[in-house]
Amino acid sequence: MHVSTGSGGELVPRVHHSPRDGPSCVSAPAAHGQAVLELAVPGPAVLDLAVPCSAVLELAVPGPAVLELAVPGPAVLDLTVPGPAVLELALPSPAVLDLAVPYSAVLELAVPGPAVLELAVPGPAVLELAVPGPAVLDLVVPCSAVLELAVPGPAVLELPVPGPAVLDLVVPCSAVLALAVPGPAVLELAVPGPAVLDLAVPCSAVPELALPGPVVLELAVPGPAVFDLAVPCSVVLELAVPGLAVLDLAVPGPAVLELAVPGPAVLELAVPGPAVLDLAVPCSAVLGGARPSGA
Structure with a gap:
């Protein structure tokens, strides 16, 4: 993922997306200065997101960033977020989730289908996992x-x-x-x-x-x-x-x-x-x- 500055000098997320991966959209920063990244991928996809700065986007925001991924089709998600962040994942179909969040973070995962969850959170964190389908949960809080x-x-x-x-x-x-x-x-x-x-x-x-x-x-x-x-x-x-x-x-x-x-x-x-x-x-x-x- 890359970021660029908008007309007002604020940073705006930009994602390179191939038409064969299906439609995709990235929202602008939300109200109250909160950065929001939204990806909608209705078909099979491989998502590799590396967000190496604090709060997902280096915006002047009073609160943490929000990363929302809605993937209704099969997908492999690789998310690396080394800064403070709020992650919300809604995956109605089978998926493999690999989340590495080495700093303070709040994770909210809603996975109604089969899934493999691997969470490595070496820093302060609140973990909320709702997995109504078959799942393999591997939680390490070192x-x-x-x-x-x-x-x-x-x-x-x-x-x-x-x-x-x-x-x-x-x-x-x-x-x-x-x-x-x-x-x-x-x-x-x-x-x-x-x-x-x-x-x-x-x-x-x-x-x-x-x-x-x-x-x-x-x-x-x-x-x-x-x-x-x-x-x-x-x-x-x-x-x-x-x-x-x-x-x-x-x-x-x-x-x-x-x-x-x-x-x-x-x-x-x-x-x-x-x-x-x-x-x-x-x-x-x-x-x-x-x-x-x-x-």
Whole structure:
């Protein structure tokens, strides 16, 4: 992508586009000084967008830029946005998304069809993923990142995946919060279909905050599932939780649960269906497991 100056000296985005790729449009900066980049590609396309300056476009704008991509046909998207940005992707058909956002950013992804999502966010970020179709989610947040702000509403990381999915979440340092969350949990996974969940939180990370509401880690999987939870240090909590437990697993269908919690923890397992439970809790912990007879 290139930018050029308009009549008033402002920067205006310009995109080289081939007619065979289908129609495309790029909007001018929106009201209130907010830069908006809009790409409409109704046919198959390969989009390679490199936006190496802060706020997507180097405009004199009071807020971050907005990047909106509407791709109703099959597409491969490669987005590199090293500056602050707000990304909104609406992909109603199969797609491969590769997003690298190394600085502060807000990501909002709506993918109603099958998709492969790879998010690498080494800086502060708020991640919201809505994937109603089959998906492979690979989330890596390698530094103190998933927020230093006040979130009075939903969780910091919220993944609603109603279809089959593979979730791989890695939060390798004190990251999943230094903020107050009076609403839903810090990590909330709702997977009503078959799923494989791999959660690794290897340091004191899941947080130093006050949660007057629901739990820090909440997994609701009504279908077959495989759970692999590794929390290798005293992380599943140093905070006051007046409501539900720190770790709450509700698995009404067949499941394989592997929990390794070497630090202090409160575990509550409700498994009304067939299940294999492998619990390794080598440090001080409180366990409460409830299974109906014949489960």
